[in-house]
Amino acid sequence: MSAGRESTHVSSLGKGDSLHQHVLASFPLCDLTEEDLTQNPQFCKLLATLTQHVDQTGLTVPLKTELDKAEQKLQSQRRQWLRSESLHKGLQEMIQDHCIRKHHATTPPDQNMFFETMEKSLLVSQCIRQLDLSSTTNQDQPSILGLTPHHVMELMPLEKNVQRMKQGLPRELEKHLKKKCLSLLSYYQPEWEGESEGLKSSKLFHLSAQLDKEKKRAESLKETCRENSVLLQRQTQLYLSELIKCIQLLQSLILDHRLRIQTDLDRKKLDYFEGKCELVLQKIKTEMVEIQLDTYTVDSISAHKKIREKLDSELKACQAEKQSVELKLASFEILGKDFEALAEEYCRLRQEIEMKNWALKEFTQYNDK
Template identity: 25%
Template sequence: MAVNEVLGNDDYSEVCLNPEFNKLLLKLKPHLTEDGTSITVQRDLRDVEERFRQEKGTWLQQHVLLSNLKDLLLESQMRGSKIATPSSSAQFYETVQNMLTHAEIGDYIHCDPETGGERTLFGLSNDDLRLKKPFEQHSKSIQQRLIPELESRLRKRCEALVGFYDSVTDAESAKLTFARTSELPTNLEQDLQKLKLDEREIKKEQSIQETQYSEYYQNLLRSLSLLESLVKNRRLKSQVESDEVSTLWLTTRCDALCLKIKIFELQILCDTYHEGTVQALRKIRGEIDRAIHSTEYDLKQVDQTLAAYEAVGSGFDNLVQEYTRLKDEIDNKKWALRELKQHSLEETSNE
């Protein structure tokens, strides 16, 4: 395989700029796989995976046999609990149970919590268990009866699995059900591979859909932004024209209201201040003017008196008290004078 086929045209054009790197890739090519893994490592990995698959298959076979044997013993115990007198079958299954228990003891005698410890349960060892086999003489006879029963159970379960996987419709196909059990692992493996391929395709489709969704979403946002800007510009232009018309209308209405208020004010003045009222107000103004002149004359006299007291000094209490009284009187007269002047100005403006 050429370097450009491995890297692609774009990457290969960049590699061509460095010939030494190109030579290095060509030297590494016989020692690496297409995904960059060492060929030796990949071969060792395949060997390990194959050994692991074999060991796993062996363990699964033993596990299936043990599970079926335990189920068989459990069913026999349930049947035996309903029968008062134990039969030969019950005794047979009891013997099988004891043999199974004796075989499982070896998994529990090593109870030392330390790694590599030699302490065992009751000091027993695997050699002790192998020497003491109370059911050794019955093993052959038990196997002759037990193995067919286990095979029958496994056969029924295999037929049930095949029936579940591929339902049988006619009697001729039912006879071949057990024969098809040997094809069941291959069929399941093919289905599993197909499911994985479908899963990858689904993930690929999901990735494409997510990318398309993101693109559609961005396009939608841009479209909304453009639409919003167009609406704002159009609305602003229309708003300016509407504001101008509204402003002109409000200005005209305000002017009209101001004229109405002025007319109403003049009408109230005309109704309030007729000829007789004006003459009376003029007389009142004359009286107020005379009172203003009199108050101003009194204020001038008080100021002169106050100035005389201030010139005397602060040694006399009576003079001080008189000074205080006169000053209060001056303040009162000033207030009265202001009130009279303000009232006179109001009367003048009304005329």
């Protein structure tokens, strides 16, 4: 039954973008995007169900109630402390102002007595609070310098002076606080500083409401700023994800384009290098012709060409003869080692015949002489 109620609640929140927007608005502190919720629909439904049990900060409803009560109690105690602290600070400021006035001008004796009595009373009260051990857990804690509150009470001014001070204190405190409020009013609205005392007092009654209005406006702007910050962060994440997709698409397009034009680029480079090599070869030939023209005459070059042609023809003839001899030698080598012995014997006989022919020729020439 609970599952049916939760599904009914989730379906009542909306579908698609409306559900996603509701979840994102309910959990602004979570680092979630609409794409995350789209890719995880069950998780999105879980968050949508949790919205009826927790607030935007992640606290449950009972815990939030207890926290609000504790916050109210804390605020009440804080106001009480601030009230007493403000009163104490105000009295100290009054004493300081009196000391300053006393050094710059002559003050009436009764006024001096009033502030001296107030200063001594404040000091005695402060010392009594420091010496009061009733609020401590350790009752055996030794007193400071062996003093007790009773010892300090002996330093209080005379009772009649204290009573006279208490009677005049509200009036003096009111004057001091009014002076501070007027200073605050002049700081808040400098253009009102030249107004009359009555008009300032009238506007002073509305100062609290104006300050409260300004405070609410500042809190509203702060909340708007926080929402804008969350929205900006979410939009930044979306922008970065889209930017990454665009970069990946651009990289794929660049790669495809590069592969497509690589063949044409290589062919053009090959044609360029072939043309450059042909140009270098032509330049080398031109340099060789120039060197020949600078070194030899036209007749010498013609004679050298004829000699070269004759030598080339003789070289070709010798190469052809060498090739035929190598073929014959290869055919003779097929006959084996027996033919090698016969060939050596034939060479020996040829050498002997040549020697005898030479000797015969020499002998014949000698006889003719």
